Amino acid sequence: xxxxxxxxxxxxxxxRSAGWLPAAWLAxxxxxxxxxxxxxxxGIELSALDLTRGDEGLxxxxxxxxxxxxxxxxxxxxxxxxxxxxxxxxLRSRWYWRDKRVARATRTWRITWQPLTRRYRVNFGSLxxxxxxxxxxxxxxxxxxxxxxxxxxxxxxGNGQYLEFSLRLDTSQLPRPLQISFGGQAEWxxxxxxxxxxxxxQPR
Numbered sequence: 001x002x003x004x005x006x007x008x009x010x011x012x013x014x015x016r017s018a019g020w021l022p023a024a025w026l027a028x029x030x031x032x033x034x035x036x037x038x039x040x041x042x043g044i045e046l047s048a049l050d051l052t053r054g055d056e057g058l059x060x061x062x063x064x065x066x067x068x069x070x071x072x073x074x075x076x077x078x079x080x081x082x083x084x085x086x087x088x089x090x091l092r093s094r095w096y097w098r099d100k101r102v103a104r105a106t107r108t109w110r111i112t113w114q115p116l117t118r119r120y121r122v123n124f125g126s127l128x129x130x131x132x133x134x135x136x137x138x139x140x141x142x143x144x145x146x147x148x149x150x151x152x153x154x155x156x157x158g159n160g161q162y163l164e165f166s167l168r169l170d171t172s173q174l175p176r177p178l179q180i181s182f183g184g185q186a187e188w189x190x191x192x193x194x195x196x197x198x199x200x201x202q203p204r
Contacts, residue, residue, distance in 0.1 A: 042067045042068065042069040042070075043066075043069075043192075044065070044067075044167055044169075044192040045064060045065045045192060046062065046063075046167065047063050047064065047065065048062060048063040049062045049196055050062070051198060051199060053152075053155070053199045053200075053201065053202075054202075055152055056148065057149070057150050057154075058103070058148070058149045058150040058152075058155060060088055060146075060147040060148075060149050060163070061144060061146065061147065062086075062165065062167070063142065063143045064192065065142060066084075066138045068138075068190075069187035069188075069190075070187075072169070072187055072190070075182075077113055079113065079115075080174065080178060081110055081112045082111045082112075083109070083110050083111075083174075084108070084109045084111070084168070084169055085106060085107070085167070085170045086106065086107045086141075087104075087106045087167075087168075088104070088149050088164075088165050089101060089104045089105075089164045089165075090102040090103040090104070090149055090161060090162075091161065091162055091163075091164065093160040093161070102154055102161065103149050103150035103154055105147065105148075105149050107144070107147070109122055109123065109124050109141050110122070110123040111137050111141075114130070117130070120132075120133070120134055120137035121137075122137050122140055122141075141167075149163075157200065157201040159198075159200055161198035162195055162196065162197050162198055163196045163197075163198060164193070164194075164195055165193065165194045165195075165196065166191060166192065166193045166194075167192050168190060168192070169188065169190035171188050
């Protein structure tokens with residue numbers, strides 16, 4: 001009973017070229033692609049990751065973008081502290097056994113919303129700083145320069161060493177009831193990982 005209306009829908013109206021159908025489908029595909037890209041705009045993206053090796057040792061720099069999904073930002077506004085962790089691990093390849101860890105370094109930030117002052121507080125180690133906006137608070141998480149990972153003497157001269165880097169929202173530091181509630185929700189799985197070869201030592 002639905003055959004006739006479906007046929008009429010696909011039949012071009014008088015004076016209209018049948019070529020409008022491919023154009024309409026193209027527009028639909030573009031619209032869906034744009035919508036999909038916007039839907040996946042939340043999360044953590046890494047735009048730069050650099051290693052510098054010299055007399056000071058192995059230094060790391062990175063630049064990332066952190067966009068909180070609505071559910072995560074809403075929880076922050078309701079008093080749930082967010083912990084972000086950057087972890088860098090330097091390993092040496094070994095064919096006869098598991099790769100050896102040469103060095104490991106971590107940085108942890110705690111972000112909270114202060115309703116009385118209507119500002120965001122970021123705790124980093126023993127230091128704390130207040131920010132007027134969430135974007136300003138996240139700025140300190142999103143980049144690092146000259147982060148020292150290893151002493152020069154801890155590294156081999158040749159190749160075979162590599163870095164494993166990750167930046168993530170650490171849900172294991174949420175209150176226990178919230179870990180159970182949010183554990184299976186994709187909005188809370190914010191993490192980016194990258195592997196990078198350690199530069200060889202430069203001849204002196």
